[in-house]
Amino acid sequence: MSATPPPSRPAPAQPRRVPVRYFVLLLDLLRSQGTDVAQLLRMAGVEAERLTQRGATLLPSEIEAFVSSARQLTGRTDLGLEMGRLIKMNSHELLGFGMLSCRNWGEAMQLVARHYHLMTETFSLRYRRIGGGVGEAVYTPLTAMPLETLRFYYEVLAVAHQNQVHLMLGGQEPAYDIYLSMPPPPHAQRYLALGPARFHFDAQALPGVRVLMGADLLDHALAMADANVVREVDERCTALGQRPPAGETGWGDYVRMLLRETPGRLVTLEDLAQRIHVSPRTIDRYLKKEKLQFRSLAERVRFELACELLGEPGATVTQVALQLGFSDSANFSRSFRRVIGITPSEYQQRPRTAATPSA
Numbered sequence: 001m002s003a004t005p006p007p008s009r010p011a012p013a014q015p016r017r018v019p020v021r022y023f024v025l026l027l028d029l030l031r032s033q034g035t036d037v038a039q040l041l042r043m044a045g046v047e048a049e050r051l052t053q054r055g056a057t058l059l060p061s062e063i064e065a066f067v068s069s070a071r072q073l074t075g076r077t078d079l080g081l082e083m084g085r086l087i088k089m090n091s092h093e094l095l096g097f098g099m100l101s102c103r104n105w106g107e108a109m110q111l112v113a114r115h116y117h118l119m120t121e122t123f124s125l126r127y128r129r130i131g132g133g134v135g136e137a138v139y140t141p142l143t144a145m146p147l148e149t150l151r152f153y154y155e156v157l158a159v160a161h162q163n164q165v166h167l168m169l170g171g172q173e174p175a176y177d178i179y180l181s182m183p184p185p186p187h188a189q190r191y192l193a194l195g196p197a198r199f200h201f202d203a204q205a206l207p208g209v210r211v212l213m214g215a216d217l218l219d220h221a222l223a224m225a226d227a228n229v230v231r232e233v234d235e236r237c238t239a240l241g242q243r244p245p246a247g248e249t250g251w252g253d254y255v256r257m258l259l260r261e262t263p264g265r266l267v268t269l270e271d272l273a274q275r276i277h278v279s280p281r282t283i284d285r286y287l288k289k290e291k292l293q294f295r296s297l298a299e300r301v302r303f304e305l306a307c308e309l310l311g312e313p314g315a316t317v318t319q320v321a322l323q324l325g326f327s328d329s330a331n332f333s334r335s336f337r338r339v340i341g342i343t344p345s346e347y348q349q350r351p352r353t354a355a356t357p358s359a
Helices: 021-032 037-044 048-052 060-074 079-086 094-100 105-116 149-167 188-194 228-237 251-260 271-274 280-289 294-309 317-323 330-341 345-350
Strands: 121-132 134-141 176-180 197-201 209-213
Touching: 021 037, 021 048, 021 060, 037 048, 037 060, 037 228, 060 079, 060 149, 079 149, 079 228, 079 345, 094 105, 094 149, 094 228, 105 134, 105 149, 105 228, 121 228, 134 149, 149 176, 149 197, 149 209, 188 197, 251 280, 251 294, 271 280, 280 294, 294 330, 294 345, 317 330, 317 345
Parallel strands: 176 197
Antiparallel strands: 121 134, 134 209, 176 209
């Protein structure tokens, strides 16, 4: 089975959107549990009428406001998990019908990866077979977003993947692994009930969700297979429009977000290029259009994080050095002084209200 062609480069000229239908699922659940959904929408600045409009979408800023308002109003940390559990094949309209008609889950993954922008424009999906029959699906953010929103998305995507595998294979799926680039959430124990999928949390991994599935899962025959239906759905999805074109701005914010999400790892330009499926030269070229260089941007982000960590109560220079991937505190202190102008210890002695020195 051939690998799906890599997605187009990130950072679009126009804001990336998400169909409102996925968020309606979560709103309906919260309403049934007693949440004042009208108040939630007012807090998020989203008009209730849009929830009933076919084809309506949400902007990234609206999704951020929605996630923040929902957590504030409910006090819950598991909203991403809950939303992921509600997403089924028919949640995707035409594309979901195509999934149900595929011969096996591997073919369904290929179909979805070709048209993933119809599900969301904020993440890309790459699917490929990587040897030994193992399949790899990687969901990667395509735009900068707050940490709270990013981790909400990770849980939605990871659990939605698990839920749809479970439904498509009739509960007969073998064990497989899902990796989320975030620390274990407060409700991590709930993931144990989603077996045989095994969930792994790693805050130092490159941003995204990675799923590894064996051939026994990917090649499991599906009951409703119909090649003619899959072909028709594929053609109709293609007619709905290609993946949104990428723009020439926003790369600085996007790369900065990816770097901030990997604080304990020295991420290279090649690492990022491989993860988002473009060449290092492409990233470098677009950063230069914004008068940025990857090396200086990475250094700036690293020491912005250092300043934040040093400002936390009880933080020590050694702890921060190890957390940021330095081999020892002396090396960290020399680098910190070169970039910030003072030593880490001197920085910690500054008044808390003082601005972080610019790198």
